[in-house]
Amino acid sequence: xxxxxxxxxxxxxxxxxxxxxxxxxxxxxxxxxxxFLRAMLGYVPGALFVGYVAPALAAGGIKEWVGAAATLIxxxxxxxxxxxxxxxxxxxxxxxxxR
Amino acid sequence: xxxxxxxxxxxxRGARRSLAxxxxxxxxGLVVGVLAAGKGLSLAxxxxxxxxxxxxxxxxxxLDLWTHPAPVLAASFAAFAVNLxxxxxxxxxxxxxxxLAGWRLxxxxxxxVDHGFALAIAEGRRGERDGGFLFGAGFALWxxxxxxxxxxxxxxxxxxxxxxxxxxxxxxxxxxxxxVPLWRGRHDALPWLAAAAVALPVARLAPHGAWHVLxxxxxxxxxxAGLETRRGR
Numbered sequence: 175x176x177x178x179x180x181x182x183x184x185x186x187x188x189x190x191x192x193x194x195x196x197x198x199x200x201x202x203x204x205x206x207x208x209x210f211l212r213a214m215l216g217y218v219p220g221a222l223f224v225g226y227v228a229p230a231l232a233a234g235g236i237k238e239w240v241g242a243a244a245t246l247i248x249x250x251x252x253x254x255x256x257x258x259x260x261x262x263x264x265x266x267x268x269x270x271x272x273r
Numbered sequence: 274x275x276x277x278x279x280x281x282x283x284x285x286r287g288a289r290r291s292l293a294x295x296x297x298x299x300x301x302g303l304v305v306g307v308l309a310a311g312k313g314l315s316l317a318x319x320x321x322x323x324x325x326x327x328x329x330x331x332x333x334x335x336l337d338l339w340t341h342p343a344p345v346l347a348a349s350f351a352a353f354a355v356n357l358x359x360x361x362x363x364x365x366x367x368x369x370x371x372x373l374a375g376w377r378l379x380x381x382x383x384x385x386v387d388h389g390f391a392l393a394i395a396e397g398r399r400g401e402r403d404g405g406f407l408f409g410a411g412f413a414l415w416x417x418x419x420x421x422x423x424x425x426x427x428x429x430x431x432x433x434x435x436x437x438x439x440x441x442x443x444x445x446x447x448x449x450x451x452x453v454p455l456w457r458g459r460h461d462a463l464p465w466l467a468a469a470a471v472a473l474p475v476a477r478l479a480p481h482g483a484w485h486v487l488x489x490x491x492x493x494x495x496x497x498a499g500l501e502t503r504r505g506r
Contacts, residue, residue: 175315179342184318186349187335188325194356196382199363199370207364213501214494215365219394220455221468221493222358223387225486226448228469229476237439245446249453256293258453262446267439 237273241266278372279404287389287409290396294388295417297447300440301329302418305336306425312339316426323422327386327415329444330483331355332422355483361490362390366407369393373404384411388447395454463500468493 207215231238245262249255302323309319314336326332334355335348362385363370370378381404389410396406468489476485 176317176321177315177343179345180314180318181321183335183339183343183345183348184322184325186345187322187331187352190349190353191326191328191331191356191359192383194353194359195363195385196379197363198360199367199382201360202364202367203371210498210502213498215361215367217461217464217494217497218361218365218490219391220452220457220461221464221497222361222486222490223391223448223452223455224465224468224493225472225489226387227445227452228472228489229485230445230448232473233476234445238442238445241439241442241446242449245449246453249450254293255447255450255454256296258450259294259296259443259446262449263439263443266442266446270439 237266237269240269278402279377279408281405283401283403283405284409284412286401286403287392287406287411288413289409290392290406291389291410291413292417294392294447294451295414297443297450298329298388298414298417299421299443301333301444302421303425303428304441305329305332306422307428308333308336308425309422310426310429312336313341314339314426316423319426320419320423323419324415326352327384327418328352328356328359329418334481354481358483358487358490359385361487361494362387366390366393366397368397369402369404369407372402377404377408381407381411384408384415386411386414388451389414391451391455395451398457460500461497464493464497467496 227242231242241262244265245258248261249258252258305323306319309322314322322332331352331354335351338344338347338351363382366381366385370381373381384407389407392410393401393407471492472485472489475488479485
């Protein structure tokens with residue numbers, strides 16, 4: 175069952191999100207970016223994920239710090255992201271159980 | 274470049290690579306489903322939202338303020354504010370997207386999402402330019418996202434892990450793990466520090482939405498490009 179106002183809100187969210195996804199790219203293509211802007215975009219991906227992680231770790235406690243360290247080390251050593259996520263979550267869980 | 278721009282083999286490579294990250298998406302998707310059920314959304318509505326919006330943080334934020342009748346403007350604005358960061362991803366993927374058109378381009382734009390984006394950037398540095406890789410990564414994540422949010426809705430309120438349960442750490446672990454392939458070397462250190470230094474106060478001042486992510490991406494980009502320009506002189 176789909177109710178009308180719920181449908182409208184979902185479609186509104188979908189349009190707003192697609193505008194973000196597509197808008198940046200088409201704007202970039204239309205503007206013919208300068209070398210500075212191109213260089214900037216090379217740094218955006220890493221910085222973006224730092225932006226996710228830093229505040230979460232700052233707001234977190236020992237569980238998050240141990241989990242993040244375990245994730246980083248495991249991914250670095252194994253080269254496998256899935257193993258890193260599993261090891262990090264398991265470590266965070268162990269800290270949580272131990273307290 | 275003569276490499277093919279969109280192949281089935283690339284699609285499979287991308288799908289396989291991104292399934293590894295889907296583990297980080299699962300708890301997040303379950304939360305969306307549980308929240309949606311709690312707000313009285315039907316299974317079909319939950320699936321429609323996850324399928325069409327396909328952006329976890331914005332869905333959680335919108336569901337948090339969901340009322341009856343649904344807050345159309347507030348939900349749309351929440352989606353825009355949280356997902357504005359994606360406007361920076363498309364340009365960063367320009368070397369891939371520029372070679373595509375029609376449904377291949379629009380499909381990739383529609384499926385653009387943090388995890389797939391990070392994988393594509395990391396693989397792109399090793400020479401991957403197959404638009405099928407990007408599409409496969411996004412499509413596999415989309416399927417996982419839909420499945421997890423529907424599962425969350427079905428579990429409804431029976432499964433309700435408390436806030437701060439270590440299961441939710443998987444979402445953060447996914448982002449932490451993606452930092453490893455994104456790290457290119459010492460020239461990334463200062464831009465990353467700048468990103469963290471900007472993200473922390475912004476997250477404190479504007480805890481709703483994802484302004485801190487947007488601000489961090491811009492700050493890191495500016496510092497990185499600034500340093501590069503100075504080195505080039």
